[in-house]
Amino acid sequence: MPDIQTILEGLLGEAVAAAFGTEFADADPILRQATNPQFGDYQANLAMGLAKRLNQKPRDIADAIKEKLPIGDTLVNAEVAGPGFINLTLNADLLGSQLAGIIKCDRLGVPVDPTPTQVVIDYASPNLAKEMHIGHLRSTIIGDAIARVLEFQGQHATRQNHLGDWGTQFGMLLEHLIDTGWEQSDDHHIGDLNTLYQEAKKLDDADPGFADRARKRVVALQGGDEQSLTLWRMLIDESVRHMNDIFTRLGVALSNDHLKGESFYNDRLAPVAESLQSAGVAVESEGALCVFNDTDDAPLIVRKSDGGFGYAATDLAALRHRIEDLGGQRLIYVVDSRQRDHFNKFFATARRAGWVGDTQLEYVPFGTIMGKDRKPFKTRDGGTVRLTDVLNEAIDRAGKVIAVKAPDLSPDERDKIAKIVGIGAVKYFDLSNDRIKDYVFDWDRMLALEGNTAPYLQNAYVRIRSIFRKGEVDPATLDGGAIKLEHQAERALALQLLQLPRIVGSVADSLEPHRLCTYLYELASSFHKFYEKCPVLAADTEAQRLSRLALCDLVARTLKQGLELLGIGTVERM
RNA sequence: GCCCACGUAGCUCAGUUGGAUAGAGCAGCGGACUUCUAAUCCGCAGGUCACAGGUUCGAAUCCUGUCGUGGGUACCA
Numbered sequence: 002m003p004d005i006q007t008i009l010e011g012l013l014g015e016a017v018a019a020a021f022g023t024e025f026a027d028a029d030p031i032l033r034q035a036t037n038p039q040f041g042d043y044q045a046n047l048a049m050g051l052a053k054r055l056n057q058k059p060r061d062i063a064d065a066i067k068e069k070l071p072i073g074d075t076l077v078n079a080e081v082a083g084p085g086f087i088n089l090t091l092n093a094d095l096l097g098s099q100l101a102g103i104i105k106c107d108r109l110g111v112p113v114d115p116t117p118t119q120v121v122i123d124y125a126s127p128n129l130a131k132e133m134h135i136g137h138l139r140s141t142i143i144g145d146a147i148a149r150v151l152e153f154q155g156q157h158a159t160r161q162n163h164l165g166d167w168g169t170q171f172g173m174l175l176e177h178l179i180d181t182g183w184e185q186s187d188d189h190h191i192g193d194l195n196t197l198y199q200e201a202k203k204l205d206d207a208d209p210g211f212a213d214r215a216r217k218r219v220v221a222l223q224g225g226d227e228q229s230l231t232l233w234r235m236l237i238d239e240s241v242r243h244m245n246d247i248f249t250r251l252g253v254a255l256s257n258d259h260l261k262g263e264s265f266y267n268d269r270l271a272p273v274a275e276s277l278q279s280a281g282v283a284v285e286s287e288g289a290l291c292v293f294n295d296t297d298d299a300p301l302i303v304r305k306s307d308g309g310f311g312y313a314a315t316d317l318a319a320l321r322h323r324i325e326d327l328g329g330q331r332l333i334y335v336v337d338s339r340q341r342d343h344f345n346k347f348f349a350t351a352r353r354a355g356w357v358g359d360t361q362l363e364y365v366p367f368g369t370i371m372g373k374d375r376k377p378f379k380t381r382d383g384g385t386v387r388l389t390d391v392l393n394e395a396i397d398r399a400g401k402v403i404a405v406k407a408p409d410l411s412p413d414e415r416d417k418i419a420k421i422v423g424i425g426a427v428k429y430f431d432l433s434n435d436r437i438k439d440y441v442f443d444w445d446r447m448l449a450l451e452g453n454t455a456p457y458l459q460n461a462y463v464r465i466r467s468i469f470r471k472g473e474v475d476p477a478t479l480d481g482g483a484i485k486l487e488h489q490a491e492r493a494l495a496l497q498l499l500q501l502p503r504i505v506g507s508v509a510d511s512l513e514p515h516r517l518c519t520y521l522y523e524l525a526s527s528f529h530k531f532y533e534k535c536p537v538l539a540a541d542t543e544a545q546r547l548s549r550l551a552l553c554d555l556v557a558r559t560l561k562q563g564l565e566l567l568g569i570g571t572v573e574r575m
Numbered sequence: 576g577c578c579c580a581c582g583u584a585g586c587u588c589a590g591u592u593g594g595a596u597a598g599a600g601c602a603g604c605g606g607a608c609u610u611c612u613a614a615u616c617c618g619c620a621g622g623u624c625a626c627a628g629g630u631u632c633g634a635a636u637c638c639u640g641u642c643g644u645g646g647g648u649a650c651c652a
Contacts, residue, residue: 031593031594033591033594034591036591036594036595036597036598037595037596040595044594044595046593046594049594049632049633050632052632053632059632082595083594083595084594084595084632084633085632086594086595126652128652165652168651168652169651170651263652286649287649287650288650289649289650291649291650295578297577297578298577298578298648299647299648299649299650300649300650301649302649302650303650304650305649305650306649306650307650309650311650311651311652312651312652313650315652336652338579338580338646338647339646339647340647340652341578341579341580341646341647342578342579342646342647342648343647343652345579366580368580368581368645368646369645369646375644375645402614403614405614406612406614407612407614433588433589434587434588434589435588435589437580437581438580438581438588439581439645439646440587440588441587443587445601446587446600446601449600449601449614450614450615451600451601451614451615452587452588452599452600452601453588453589453599453600454600456614457600457614457615459614460612460614460615461615463612463614464611464612464614464615465611467611467612468611468612469611470611471611472611500591503591504591507591507592511592515589516591518589519589519590519591519599520591522589522599522600523599526599529615529616530615530616530617532611532612532615532616533607533615533616533617534616536610536611537611538610538611539610539611553611574612575612575614
C-alpha cells in the first residue's frame with residue numbers, strides 16, 4: 002500500500018491536470034504536514050508557485066485545484082486558506098487502514114532499498130596510545146547510529162575503525178615498556194594506558210638519550226624489525242582490549258572485524274606518493290611532496306621532508322582501499338569539524354588523481370563537547386575526561402534515581418536497568434544535538450526525566466509495557482483492523498506513527514541522527530498526552546480497548562526500533 | 576591577514592531543506608494522582624530569530640556586507 006504522502010501527491014497531480022491540463026500534472030505539489038491541527042493534516046503549497054506560469058491569482062488556482070479534489074475515502078475536507086494554501090484533512094479510516102498495514106510488519110513500514118549502495122563508514126577511530134576519552138565519544142556514537150540507520154534501510158554498510166596504531170608516539174611507548182621489563186613479564190595486562198603514556202612522555206621530554214632511542218625504535222618498527230613488531234603487537238592487543246571494553250559498554254556495533262588501523266596501509270603509502278607524483282598531481286616543495294589545490298592555501302603534504310608519511314598519505318591509501326578493494330560507492334567519514342580543511346584538500350586530491358570515479362565522498366563533521374566554562378570539556382584539574390569514568394558516573398546517577406522511583410525492584414534488576422538508562426542518557430544527549438554544533442556537557446540535563454532525553458522516551462515505552470502486563474495481553478494477537486481513531490490524541494499518534502519511513506530516509510540522506518531523536522521525542526510526548534486522556538484497559542467498549550491496545554503496541558515498537566537505530570536500549574520497568 | 580562553521584525565550588536546544596500567529600524542555604508562577612508507572616499531564620508568563628540590505632507572492636531558513644563566538648591556517652592526527 003502506498004504511503005499517505007504518495008496517495009495525496011497522486012490526487013493533487015490528477016486535480017492539477019484536471020484543472021489546468023496534463024502538462025501541469027508533474028508540478029511538485031509541495032506537500033507538507035500541517036503546522037497546526039486547525040489547518041488539517043497536510044497542506045499543499047503549489048498554487049503560489051503556479052501563479053506566474055498560469056498568470057492567475059494564487060487563490061483562484063488553489064480554488065480550481067480544490068474543486069477537482071475528490072472528497073470521500075481519502076479526504077474528508079479540502080479548504081483554501083491564506084495566500085493559496087490547500088489544507089487537507091484525511092479520512093480517519095484511511096489512517097486506520099494505513100496502521101493496519103504496518104502492524105504486522107516488523108519494519109513498521111520502512112521500505113528496504115531495492116538497489117542498495119555499498120557504503121563504507123569510518124568512525125570511532127581512536128588513537129591507541131591513550132585510553133579512550135570524551136573526545137572519542139561523538140565520532141563513535143554518531144557513526145554507529147548512522148551505520149545502523151543505513152543498514153536498516155538495506156544498504157550494505159562496511160564499518161571501518163581507522164585506528165591510530167602507527168604514530169611516532171609508539172616509539173617512546175615501546176622503549177618504556179622495554180625499560181620496565183613489561184615484555185619479559187608473564188602478565189601483559191596494562192591497568193592504565195594513560196599512566197604509561199604520561200611516564201613515557203615525561204622521559205621523552207627530559208632524557209635526550211631516551212628520546213633518541215624512541216625515534217630509532219619508530220624507524221625500526223616501520224621498517225619491519227621483527228622484535229619491534231612483536232612488542233608492538235602485544236601493546237596493540239592490550240590497547241584494543243581496553244577499547245573493546247568501552248565499545249561493549251557503549252553498545253556500539255564495532256568488533257575486531259572492523260579494525261583497520263594506520264599500520265594496515267604502511268606498504269601502500271609509497272605507491273600513493275609515486276602515483277600522485279607521476280600523474281603531476283603532487284610536486285616537491287620545500288623538500289616535501291605536496292598537492293596544491295588552491296594556490297594561496299597550504300598544501301596537502303603527502304610525504305614529509307624527512308621522507309616519512311603523515312596522515313594525508315594514509316587517508317589517501319585508505320580511500321583507494323575502500324573504493325578499489327571494498328567496492329565503496331559511498332564513503333562516509335565521521336570526523337570532528339576541525340578537520341574540515343584537511344578533508345576538502347584530501348577529497349580534492351583524490352578526485353584529481355582519478356581515484357574517486359562515481360563514488361560519493363561525504364565528510365560528516367561534528368562539534369566539540371564543552372564544559373560549563375564553554376571550553377573543551379576537561380576534568381577539574383584540567384586533564385582529559387576518560388570515557389570509562391563518564392559511563393561509570395552515568396550508571397551511578399541513573400541507579401540512584403531508580404532506587405528512589407522503583408524501590409521494589411531487586412538490586413540485580415536495578416543494576417541492569419541503570420546501565421541501560423545511564424548509558425542511553427549519555428548517548429541520546431549527544432545524538433539529540435545537531436551534530437555540527439558544539440554542546441555543553443551537563444549531567445543534570447542528561448539524566449533529566451523530562452524533556453528531550455532518553456529516560457523520557459524509555460519511560461513512555463515502560464508505561465506501554467506496563468499496560469500489556471496488567472491487562473495480560475499478548476501484542477501478537479492484536480489486529481490492526483481494529484484500529485478506530487476517535488479521540489484527537491489517537492489521531493495525532495496515528496499521523497506520527499506513519500512518519501517513521503520518511504524520518505529514516507531523512508536521516509539516511511542528511512546523516513543527522515538528531516532528526517530521529519526529535520521525532521521520537523514528539524512521538525513519546527504525544528503518547529503521554531494520549532495516556533492521560535484515553536484509558537486503554539478501562540476503555541468504554543471492547544472495540545475501543547482493542548483499538549487503543551493496537552495503537553499502544555505500534556508506539557512501543559516504534560520507540561524501541563527508533564532507539565535501537567540510535568544504539569539505545571529499552572527496559573520493561575524503571 | 577585569509578578560509579570555515581555557528582549566532583533563535585533568562586538557560587539548554589528544535590524548527591520537516593523557502594510556507595500561515597517561530598516551537599519544546601529547564602528555571603518562575605498556578606493546577607491535576609482512591610482509576611493502565613506523577614520518571615506524567617494541563618494552564619500562565621517569556622522573542623527586534625545578532626544587525627543591515629537583497630532575492631521572492633512568502634525568509635529564522637537562500638545571497639551580500641557588518642559585528643560577535645569558536646575552529647583551521649606547511650610537514651601531529
